[in-house]
Amino acid sequence: SQELEQSPQSLIVQEGKNLTINCTSSKTLYGLYWYKQKYGEGLIFLMMLQKGGEEKSHEKITAKLDEKKQQSSLHITASQPSHAGIYLCGADDPGYQKVTFGTGTKLQVIP
Amino acid sequence: DAGVIQSPRHEVTEMGQEVTLRCKPISGHDYLFWYRQTMMRGLELLIYFNNNVPIDDSGMPEDRFSAKMPNASFSTLKIQPSEPRDSAVYFCASAALGTEAFFGQGTRLTVV
Numbered sequence: 001s002q003e004l005e006q007s008p009q010s011l012i013v014q015e016g017k018n019l020t021i022n023c024t025s026s027k028t029l030y031g032l033y034w035y036k037q038k039y040g041e042g043l044i045f046l047m048m049l050q051k052g053g054e055e056k057s058h059e060k061i062t063a064k065l066d067e068k069k070q071q072s073s074l075h076i077t078a079s080q081p082s083h084a085g086i087y088l089c090g091a092d093d094p095g096y097q098k099v100t101f102g103t104g105t106k107l108q109v110i111p
Numbered sequence: 112d113a114g115v116i117q118s119p120r121h122e123v124t125e126m127g128q129e130v131t132l133r134c135k136p137i138s139g140h141d142y143l144f145w146y147r148q149t150m151m152r153g154l155e156l157l158i159y160f161n162n163n164v165p166i167d168d169s170g171m172p173e174d175r176f177s178a179k180m181p182n183a184s185f186s187t188l189k190i191q192p193s194e195p196r197d198s199a200v201y202f203c204a205s206a207a208l209g210t211e212a213f214f215g216q217g218t219r220l221t222v223v
Contacts, residue, residue: 033211042115042202042214088154097142098167099212101154 002027002091004102012108013079021074021105023089029069031092033099038085046074076107084109115215117203123221129191132218135184136205144212145178145188146202154202160186193222 003026013019023032031050035043047056049065049072056063060077076083086106090099116135124130136143144159158168163180171178175194180186190197200219204212 035214040217040219042216043204045211045213048211096167097161097206097208098144098156098159100156101146103153 002093002100004089004091004100006087006089006102006105008105009103010106010108012110015080015109015111016078019076019079019107021087021107023072023074023102025070025091027070029065029072029091030094032065032072033090033092034063034072034074035088035090035101036085037088037104043088079107079109081109081111083107115203115205115213117201117215117218119218120216121219121221123223124193126194126222127192128222129189130193130197130220130222132188132201132203132220134186134188134203134215136186136203137213138184140205140207140213141183142206142208142212143180143186144202144204144206145186146204146214147199148202148217149199157188190220193220195222198222 005024007022033048034046037043047063052067052069054065062075065072084107086104088101088104090101118133141162145157146154148154157170158178159166160180176190178188198221200217202214202217204214206212
């Protein structure tokens with residue numbers, strides 16, 4: 001089965017600072033999802049990447065999938081308190097419509 | 112659409128009791144997933160359905176857990192009998208083929 005490791009496990013940054021979260025897979029990624037979760041709530045979809053080298057942005061969040069399709073990064077520019085939460089990467093299981101999730105990265109943004 | 116709807120939001124029960132969690136997926140989605148989230152194990156897929164048929168239940172921890180989807184708009188996850196180690200947040204999600212999954216708000220289960 002596919003295993004996803006996220007780093008760091010937790011992160012505390014000052015408002016306005018940039019940050020990066022990484023997601024590394026034990027196997028080739030055929031579809032990589034990024035979700036955000038606020039405490040006590042469900043997961044909110046951010047972006048999906050499928051092609052090697054692909055990069056997508058939404059507001060101040062950019063996600064990339066490396067050429068070898070085994071690692072993805074999520075970059076937040078000029079972080080705000082509203083960015084705080086848990087970020088999870090998830091990988092498609094090829095041939096099946098199911099997603100395996102990483103361990104999550106807890107982000108705190110200090111005003 | 113109101114999104115994926117789960118009930119109840121919180122459930123506290125005594126060990127040995129039966130617990131039933133409910134989910135209403137987004138209309139038109141033909142995939143439904145049940146996940147469990149804990150601090151120790153993160154977000155784990157328990158079972159998923161396609162067109163109301165269970166496709167993969169390899170994540171179901173043991174025979175005490177069962178899931179059904181009697182129709183396209185309703186699914187249940189049942190734990191009988193419940194144990195303290197079942198305490199977790201249970202999420203239901205639904206998706207259309209090839210698209211991202213939409214998650215419900217979750218049910219926080221506490222077994223005392």
